[in-house]
Amino acid sequence: xxASPELQRQMLRQMQTIRRFEERASDDYKGGAIYxxxxxYIGEExxxxxxxxxxxxxxxxxxxxxxxxxxxxxxADLNRMMAELYGRVDGFCKGKGGSMHIADxxxxxxxxxxxxxxxxxxxTGAGLAAQMEGKNRVAVGFFGDGASNAGSFHESLNIAASWxxxxxxxxxxxxxxxxxxxxxxHAAENMSDRAAGYGIPGIVVDGNDVxxxxxxxxxxxxxxxxxxGPTLIECKTYRQRPHxxxxxxxxxxxxxxxxxxxxxxxxPILVDHLKQQQGQFSDEEFKAMDDEIMAEIxxxxxxxxxxxxxxxxxxxxxxxxx
Amino acid sequence: xxxxxxxxxxxGMEALVEExxxxxxxxxxxTDAPPSLVEEFGEERIRATPIAENAFSGIAIGAAGSGFRxxxxxxxxxxCFVAMDQIVNQASKIHYMFGGQQTFxxxxxxxxxxxxxxxxxxxxxxxxxFMNLAGLKLILPSTPHDMKGxxxxxxxxxxxxxxxxxxxxxxxxxxxxxxxxTVPIGVADVKREGKDVTVIALAWLVHEALAAAEEMEKEGxxxxxxxxxxxxxxxxxxxxxxxxxxxRLVIADxxxxxxxxxxxxxxxxxxxxxxxxxxxxxxxxxCALQVPIPYSPDMENHVFPDRNRIIAGIREVMEAG
Numbered sequence: 251x252x253a254s255p256e257l258q259r260q261m262l263r264q265m266q267t268i269r270r271f272e273e274r275a276s277d278d279y280k281g282g283a284i285y286x287x288x289x290x291y292i293g294e295e296x297x298x299x300x301x302x303x304x305x306x307x308x309x310x311x312x313x314x315x316x317x318x319x320x321x322x323x324x325x326a327d328l329n330r331m332m333a334e335l336y337g338r339v340d341g342f343c344k345g346k347g348g349s350m351h352i353a354d355x356x357x358x359x360x361x362x363x364x365x366x367x368x369x370x371x372x373x374t375g376a377g378l379a380a381q382m383e384g385k386n387r388v389a390v391g392f393f394g395d396g397a398s399n400a401g402s403f404h405e406s407l408n409i410a411a412s413w414x415x416x417x418x419x420x421x422x423x424x425x426x427x428x429x430x431x432x433x434x435x436h437a438a439e440n441m442s443d444r445a446a447g448y449g450i451p452g453i454v455v456d457g458n459d460v461x462x463x464x465x466x467x468x469x470x471x472x473x474x475x476x477x478x479g480p481t482l483i484e485c486k487t488y489r490q491r492p493h494x495x496x497x498x499x500x501x502x503x504x505x506x507x508x509x510x511x512x513x514x515x516x517x518p519i520l521v522d523h524l525k526q527q528q529g530q531f532s533d534e535e536f537k538a539m540d541d542e543i544m545a546e547i548x549x550x551x552x553x554x555x556x557x558x559x560x561x562x563x564x565x566x567x568x569x570x571x572x
Numbered sequence: 573x574x575x576x577x578x579x580x581x582x583x584g585m586e587a588l589v590e591e592x593x594x595x596x597x598x599x600x601x602x603t604d605a606p607p608s609l610v611e612e613f614g615e616e617r618i619r620a621t622p623i624a625e626n627a628f629s630g631i632a633i634g635a636a637g638s639g640f641r642x643x644x645x646x647x648x649x650x651x652c653f654v655a656m657d658q659i660v661n662q663a664s665k666i667h668y669m670f671g672g673q674q675t676f677x678x679x680x681x682x683x684x685x686x687x688x689x690x691x692x693x694x695x696x697x698x699x700x701x702f703m704n705l706a707g708l709k710l711i712l713p714s715t716p717h718d719m720k721g722x723x724x725x726x727x728x729x730x731x732x733x734x735x736x737x738x739x740x741x742x743x744x745x746x747x748x749x750x751x752x753x754t755v756p757i758g759v760a761d762v763k764r765e766g767k768d769v770t771v772i773a774l775a776w777l778v779h780e781a782l783a784a785a786e787e788m789e790k791e792g793x794x795x796x797x798x799x800x801x802x803x804x805x806x807x808x809x810x811x812x813x814x815x816x817x818x819x820r821l822v823i824a825d826x827x828x829x830x831x832x833x834x835x836x837x838x839x840x841x842x843x844x845x846x847x848x849x850x851x852x853x854x855x856x857x858x859c860a861l862q863v864p865i866p867y868s869p870d871m872e873n874h875v876f877p878d879r880n881r882i883i884a885g886i887r888e889v890m891e892a893g
Contacts, residue, residue, distance in 0.1 A: 310638065343671035353670040360637060361670055365661045371627040372662065375634020375642075382599070382616060382640065389634075402657070405627030412622065568672030569706050571730040 253303065253464050255530050261303055261460050262520050263539055265295035268319045269517065270540070270547050271328060275318065275335055275349070276495045278551070284335045288349050291319035293458075293490030296516035297422045298323035300463025301390060301483070304471045310358040310380070311390040312373040315350045316489070317362025320392050324359045326352070332550035338557035345560045346568065366427075367393065367400030370419070374406045377417035377480070388474045390418045396427030398441045407482065411448040416474035418467070421484045422457060428493045429502050442484035450480050457485025458516040461523065490515070574750045581742035583716035584681070584735075587723035588643060590752065592617065595641055598727065601628045602645035629655035629680065633662050633732075636678040643727060649682035649736065650693050663732040664707035675730040679723070683739040684712075685776055685826050686865045686876060695865035695872075697775075697827035699736050703804050703836060709733040709757055710803040714778035716746035718801055721755030729757060736803075738775040738826075760807035762814065766796035769820040769886050772811055772837055773797060777824040777858075777877065784882040793890060803833055808840050812847040819852035820889040824882050829859035853892035858885040 253261065272290045279288040291298070294316075302311065302323035313320035321331055326342070334341025334352050342352050353361035360376060363369040373391035380387035397403060398421050410417045421441055425432045438444070445452025451473070455466045463485060470481035488511035492501035524531035578586065592598045592613055600609065605620035621628040625646060632642035646652045652659060659680070667676055686695030702708050709731055713719040719737065726733035763778055764785050773781035778799045785795035798814050800806055815821050821841060823834040834857045842848050842855055858877045866872055 312634075341671070342673070343669060346671050347669045351669045353673065355637065355670070355674040360634070361666070363662075365657055368630075368657055368661055371630025371658060372634035372637070374627065375631035375636070376638045377634075378631055379635040379638035379640050382635075402626050402630065405622070405624035406630070408622055409624060409627050409631065413619075568668050570709070571667055571672065571675040571677075 251468060253461055255524070255527065257303060258461070258520065258524055261299050261464070262517070262524065263543065264299045264323055265460065265517050265520065266540060267328070267543050267546070268295045268298070268322045270543050271322060271331070271550070272318055274547050274551065276491075278335070279495050280497060284349070285337055286348050286350070288335070288495040289316040289493065290489065290491040290495055291316050293511065293515065294422055294424060294487045295319055296460035296463055296520070297420065297457045297485040297487055298392065300460040301392075301418070301420055301467045303464050304467035305388065305390065308358060308385070309388045309390065310360055310373070310376045311392065312360045312369040312376070313362040313392050314366065314369060314394060314397065315362060315364050316394070317350070317352055321352050321354065321359055321362070325357050326354045326359055328546055328550040329553035330354070332554040333557045336554035336557070337559060338554055339560045340553070340557035344564070344568075367397040367402040369393065370397065370402045370406040374410050374415060374417055377410060377415035378413065380416050381413070386475050388416045388418060388471050390420060392420045392422060394427065395421060395423040395425065395432045395436070395441055398444070399435055407448045407450070407480065410480040411450045414477060414479035416477070417480040418470040418474055419480060419482045421482065422487055423484050424487050424489045426489070426493070426503060429500050440484060442482050445482040450482060452482045452484065454484045454486065457487030458514050458519060460516060460520055575747040576750060577745050577747055578716050579742065580716045580719050580738070580744045580746070583720035583748060584723055584737060587720045587727070591724055591727040597639060597641045598643060599640060600643050600645065601632055602647065604647070625651050625655035626658055629658040630662060632678045633658060633666065633676060636676040637666070637674050641677045641727065643679045644681065646680060646682040648694055649684045649696055649698060652680065652682055659702070659708075660705060664705040667731065668707055676732055677730045679726045679733050679735060681735045681737060684736045685738045685740050686872060687740045687776070689867055689869060689872060691867040692864035697825070699803050700827060700832045700836065702734055703833060707732070708804060710736065711757060711801065712736045712775050712803055713801060714738070714741065714775050714799050716744065717748050718755050718761070718799075720748050721753055722757065722801060725754045725757050728754070733757070736775070740776040744779070755801065757802050758805040758807055759802070760798055760800045760810040762796065762810070763799050764795065764797040766794040766818065768794045768818055769822060769889055770796045770798055770814040770818045771822045771824060771882060771886065773799060773824040773882075774833060775826060777826055777882070780877070780879040781824055781882050783879040784886060787879070787883055788886055793886065795886060800837070806837065806840060808844075811837065811841050812844050815841050815847050816850040819850050821851070821855040822858060822882065822885040822889055823855065824858045824877055824885070826860055826876060828862040829857050830862050832859060834859050853889040856885045856889050858882050
C-alpha cells in the first residue's frame with residue numbers, strides 16, 4: 251500500500267522534527283547544556299520514519315547509540331527527550347541515561363543502546379515475547395552496518411529465523427562504522443545478502459527514499475504478523491554529520507562521497523515528491539510546517555530548562571526494582 | 573513441618589518446576605531441553621536454543637522487559653563468558669540507565685567450582701567478577717534446602733539474578749520442607765554455632781568448614797560456620813555479629829583470593845569499627861591458589877582449599893591471638 255498524501259505529510263513532519271531536534275541538540279551540546287556525547291542521525295531520517303510508519307503503537311523497537319530519530323519516529327515526547335539530554339529529572343530516564351540511552355517502554359521504544367550490536371538479541375527477545383503472547387505484535391531492531399559484523403547479529407538472526415519470530419531487522423547502512431569504511435570490514439556489496447544464509451528474505455532499499463522504505467517495511471511487517479518470520483532490510487543511507495558532534499571529531503570520509511549524499515538528502519526528496527503531486531504541497535506549506543516544528547523544539551528546550559537536575563543522592567535510586 | 577530428603581541438584585529442578593507451574597509467564601532457555609520438562613511444559617516454554625549464549629541471554633532480557641519471567645541455564649558458568657555483553661552492559665544496567673521505567677525479572681543459572689578433573693575452562697568460580705557490577709543479585713547455595721528456597725526467590729525476584737550452583741554438591745542430600753517455601757535473598761545463615769572462631773565459607777567449602785569444625789572441637793576449639801548464601805547483597809550484619817562474638821575470622825572460598833569474594837567479605841566485615849575492635853587476630857583467607865585449574869588430580873587437589881587447609885587457617889588465627 252502506498253502512503254496517502256496525508257501520511258506523506260506526517261512522514262515529512264517527523265523527518266523534519268528529527269532534523270530540527272538534532273540540530274538543536276548539537277548546538278546545545280556544543281554550548282555545554284548537553285553533556286557526554288551526541289550522535290546525530292541527520293541524513294538517515296527516512297529510515298526510522300519509513301519503518302515506523304508501518305508499525306502499530308504496541309509494536310516495539312530498539313535502537314543504537316544514534317537513537318534520537320528512532321525515538322521520535324516511534325512517537326516519543328520531545329520534551330522528555332530534550333529533558334533527558336539536559337540531564338534533568340523529567341527526562342525519560344530521570345537523567346540516568348542521556349543521549350545514548352533514551353527509552354520509553356510505554357510506546358514500545360525499548361531503548362537506545364550504547365553497545366554496537368547489543369540491542370539485537372534484546373529485540374529478538376521482544377519478538378519471542380510477542381510470539382508467545384500471541385498478540386500479533388512486531389519487534390523492530392535498528393542497527394548499523396558496523397553492528398552487522400558483530401556476533402550478536404548472526405546469533406540473533408539465526409534464532410529469529412529458526413523460531414519464525416515476528417522481528418524486522420533494519421540495517422541502516424551508512425558505509426562507515428565510526429571512522430572505518432565498511433568496504434574495509436565486509437567484502438559483500440550488500441549486507442542483506444547474508445539473509446539467504448538464515449533462510450529469510452533480505453531486501454535492499456534506498457534508505458533516503460522514505461516512501462520506498464515504507465513499502466518494504468509494510469511487506470516485512472506483514473510477513474512477521476503472518477507468522478512467517480523475520481526479514482532483514484538494508485537501508486542504504488548516509489549520515490551527514492561526523493560520527494559524533496564532539497568539536498574537532500575526526501571525519502575521514504571523502505568530500506566527494508559526502509557531496510554525493512548531501513545531494514540526496516531525504517527531506518528535499520520527499521518535499522519534491524509532494525510538490526510534484528499536483529496541488530499537494532508548496533514551499534509555503536513546508537515553511538509553515540517547519541515553523542511549527544521549530545516552536546516545538548523551542549518548547550522542548552524550555553521544558554528541559556525548567557526541569558530540575560536530579561538530587562545527587564538520586565544516583566542511588568533504581569539500581570534494583572522492588 | 574514435614575520434611576523429605578532430596579539432592580542439591582534435584583532441589584534446583586524442583587524449584588524450577590514448581591515456579592514454572594506457579595507462574596505462566598516463566599519459560600526456560602538453554603542449549604538443552606530436558607525431555608521431562610518438555611513433556612510437562614511443552615516446547616514453547618522449555619526452549620532448546622542454538623549454542624548462542626550471547627543471543628539467548630539477550631533474548632531473555634528482551635522477553636523480561638516485555639512481560640515474561642525467563643529462566644536461562646548456561647549450564648557451566650564458563651559458557652556465560654561469551655554472553656558478557658548481555659550480562660555486564662545490558663542486564664546489570666538496563667533497569668538503572670532507563671530510570672527504572674521497566675523491570676527485568678530474569679534468572680541466569682550456572683554451575684561453578686572444580687574438583688571434577690574438567691581442567692581450567694570448566695572449573696571456574698568467577699562470582700566475584702559479578703559482585704563488582706551493580707545491578708545483579710547473586711545467590712550461591714550450599715544445601716538442597718537453600719538451593720530450592722533461594723532459586724525460588726531468584727525466579728520470583730523482579731531483577732536479574734545469577735544463581736551459582738556448586739558442581740561438587742549436585743549429589744549432596746539434605747532435607748527440604750514438603751510445602752512451598754523460599755529462602756530470602758540477602759540473608760546469611762549460621763550453619764554451626766561456635767564461640768572461638770568464625771569461618772565464613774562459600775558453597776562446597778561450607779561442608780569442608782563443618783568437617784573442620786568437628787575436628788577442632790576435639791581440640792577444644794569452638795568453630796562457628798557462617799554461610800553468606802547470597803553474594804549480592806551480602807548480609808554484613810550477620811557476619812559482623814558473628815565475628816564480634818568470636819573475635820577471629822577465617823574465610824574459605826573455592827575461588828582464588830585476588831579481588832575475590834573472600835577479599836570483599838574480609839573488608840566488609842572488618843572495616844566496621846565495632847567488629848575491628850573485637851578482632852583478636854588478623855583475618856585469614858583460605859582460597860584456591862591463584863592459578864588456572866589444572867587437570868591431573870593431584871595437581872588439582874593441591875590448588876583447591878579443603879578441610880585441612882581450613883583447619884590450618886583456624887590454627888593460625890587461634891595462635892595469633
